[in-house]
Amino acid sequence: EILTNLPLEPDRPHSSHCGTCSRCLSACPTQAIVSPYVVDANRCIAYHTIENRAVTLPTEIAKNLQGWVAGCDICQDVCPWNQRFAQVTDVEDFQPRPENLSPRLDELANLTIEEWDRRFISSALRRIKPQQWRRNAQANLAHSPHPAQDDN
Numbered sequence: 001e002i003l004t005n006l007p008l009e010p011d012r013p014h015s016s017h018c019g020t021c022s023r024c025l026s027a028c029p030t031q032a033i034v035s036p037y038v039v040d041a042n043r044c045i046a047y048h049t050i051e052n053r054a055v056t057l058p059t060e061i062a063k064n065l066q067g068w069v070a071g072c073d074i075c076q077d078v079c080p081w082n083q084r085f086a087q088v089t090d091v092e093d094f095q096p097r098p099e100n101l102s103p104r105l106d107e108l109a110n111l112t113i114e115e116w117d118r119r120f121i122s123s124a125l126r127r128i129k130p131q132q133w134r135r136n137a138q139a140n141l142a143h144s145p146h147p148a149q150d151d152n
């Protein structure tokens with residue numbers, strides 16, 4: 001934060017570039033984008049898997065996880081602006097760690113504090129605490145048709 005009494009000129013508000021597109025609204029698996037530009041966090045998989053610290057996930061979220069354990073961001077993946085302009089970073093520190101790219105649900109469902117500490121050291125994923133990893137993975141396994149074979 002910067003506190004100042006300087007008279008600053010604000011930027012212009014961002015303009016809309018969505019046009020007639022509604023891909024993100026259609027693609028969201030939990031209908032969390034309730035209208036253009038409005039996300040209901042209570043329906044969002046990313047919110048629940050990362051920020052929600054409750055012991056259990058709401059049933060409507062749990063049964064729609066489809067393997068997600070840390071965010072979702074389908075809305076970002078389908079956006080034509082991201083598809084057209086996003087570039088893969090060449091910064092080595094930002095590359096995903098191989099063991100965290102497609103983690104096994106059965107491992108995460110029993111994640112210990114020691115293992116969490118090792119796997120997510122200096123990682124943004126560290127925001128998700130061990131209990132949340134276990135909860136998210138267990139919710140996936142409970143709602144998977146073939147829990148023993150799923151590994152994401």
Ligand code: SF4
Nearest residue numbers: 028044045072073075
């Ligand atoms: S992160 Fe996933 S659940 Fe949340 S608004 Fe985007 S598509 Fe929907």
Ligand code: SF4
Nearest residue numbers: 018021022023024079
């Ligand atoms: S997918 Fe992108 S361009 Fe399309 S409505 Fe959503 S934010 Fe706008």
